[in-house]
Amino acid sequence: MADKGRAAIYRGLGQPMEVKEYPVPEPEPGAILIKVSMASICGSDLHQWRGDIDLTALGAPLPTILGHEMTGTVAKLGEGVLTDSAGQPLAIGDRVVYPYFYSCGRCPACLKGNHATCPMNVLYISCAELPPHFVGAYADYYYLHPNHTVFKVPDDLSDNVVVSANCALSTVLYGLEKVELSFGETVVIQGVGGLGISATAIAKEMGAHRIIVIDGVTQRLELAKAFSADELIDMRECKTSQERVQRVKDLTGGWGADVVVELVGFPGVIPEGLDMLCNGGRYLEIGNVSPGKTFEIDPSLLVIGSKSIFGVVMYGRDTLKKALDFLSRTRGKYPFDKIISHCYQLEEIDKAFEEQDKGISSRSAIVL
Ligand SMILES: [Zn+2]
Ligand SMILES: [Zn+2]
Numbered sequence: 001m002a003d004k005g006r007a008a009i010y011r012g013l014g015q016p017m018e019v020k021e022y023p024v025p026e027p028e029p030g031a032i033l034i035k036v037s038m039a040s041i042c043g044s045d046l047h048q049w050r051g052d053i054d055l056t057a058l059g060a061p062l063p064t065i066l067g068h069e070m071t072g073t074v075a076k077l078g079e080g081v082l083t084d085s086a087g088q089p090l091a092i093g094d095r096v097v098y099p100y101f102y103s104c105g106r107c108p109a110c111l112k113g114n115h116a117t118c119p120m121n122v123l124y125i126s127c128a129e130l131p132p133h134f135v136g137a138y139a140d141y142y143y144l145h146p147n148h149t150v151f152k153v154p155d156d157l158s159d160n161v162v163v164s165a166n167c168a169l170s171t172v173l174y175g176l177e178k179v180e181l182s183f184g185e186t187v188v189i190q191g192v193g194g195l196g197i198s199a200t201a202i203a204k205e206m207g208a209h210r211i212i213v214i215d216g217v218t219q220r221l222e223l224a225k226a227f228s229a230d231e232l233i234d235m236r237e238c239k240t241s242q243e244r245v246q247r248v249k250d251l252t253g254g255w256g257a258d259v260v261v262e263l264v265g266f267p268g269v270i271p272e273g274l275d276m277l278c279n280g281g282r283y284l285e286i287g288n289v290s291p292g293k294t295f296e297i298d299p300s301l302l303v304i305g306s307k308s309i310f311g312v313v314m315y316g317r318d319t320l321k322k323a324l325d326f327l328s329r330t331r332g333k334y335p336f337d338k339i340i341s342h343c344y345q346l347e348e349i350d351k352a353f354e355e356q357d358k359g360i361s362s363r364s365a366i367v368l
Pocket of ligand 1: 042043044045068069167168
């Protein structure tokens with residue numbers, strides 16, 4: 001094995017990333033060193049890169065390595081790591097997926113078993129200058145600390161199918177379970193990027209009667225259709241909020257949707273989504289991760305309509321395994337291999353971000 005590995009270093013807003021080499025670390029007992037094979041660019045990575053999420057203002061220790069959606073193989077096993085989190089024997093060279101955050105196990109949320117709501121989960125960004133250096137996805141290696149969760153990837157699932165499983169797929173799966181989507185219900189999905197596409201397939205597998213997706217990009221709408229969306233609302237045709245709400249009402253016999261999922265990332269779409277809900281409907285908020293953005297709402301509409309809003313970030317300790325099993329079980333049914341539209345080398349990382357930001361690429365991946 002090489003004694004050094006490359007990493008794309010992020011120093012701050014507006015600065016190009018610099019590919020730099022660091023010494024390959026030895027994993028401490030209980031840890032794993034991963035050789036990353038593919039890392040994708042998630043909407044929240046773009047928010048950080050654009051500055052919608054100001055890492056400096058949040059006190060994140062820079063320089064760091066961006067990126068959290070990834071897959072790879074086991075490069076080195078720390079002492080005592082003999083199996084994956086499903087109890088299967090784990091060896092060097094095995095393909096794996098893993099969450100990029102760590103619940104603490106000792107806060108009030110963790111003690112109740114609510115690992116997804118542990119405050120430590122969102123504090124996963126660390127400084128690349130300090131060992132073990134490999135702290136983000138856009139690098140040759142990734143250091144999985146002790147107290148990690150890791151699962152072996154079946155051979156029949158390719159990297160571009162599983163690369164987003166540890167974020168997009170697991171987060172929407174956890175969210176749809178949180179709002180208790182049940183058999184026969186109608187779901188509206190606002191925004192069908194990587195998360196919206198994943199939500200479409202999962203809602204179908206959970207027994208949704210009708211899935212209505214809203215977007216304004218032909219490529220995304222077509223992909224949503226291939227992922228079994230039943231109705232497409234094209235924002236270029238249904239231009240106003242009122243028109244789109246009316247369309248959902250028309251498609252649901254005037255009643256409204258049982259569940260609306262926000263995966264756009266702009267707070268302005270929330271009032272529209274709430275208007276699409278039926279009496280007693282549930283709104284699942286996932287997309288808005290940028291602090292300081294607001295929306296206006298008449299709260300009596302929530303009270304009188306008995307509507308609920310659920311916020312979800314991250315997911316539970318068992319979710320990624322369920323996501324992986326879902327990909328295996330439905331292999332070939334949904335074109336998960338089509339979500340990654342463009343691949344780039346690590347040295348092209350700025351170009352990969354720019355092209356996804358401009359919409360030239362719908363979802364980019366760095367191949368390592
Ligand atoms: Zn993500
Ligand atoms: Zn905790």
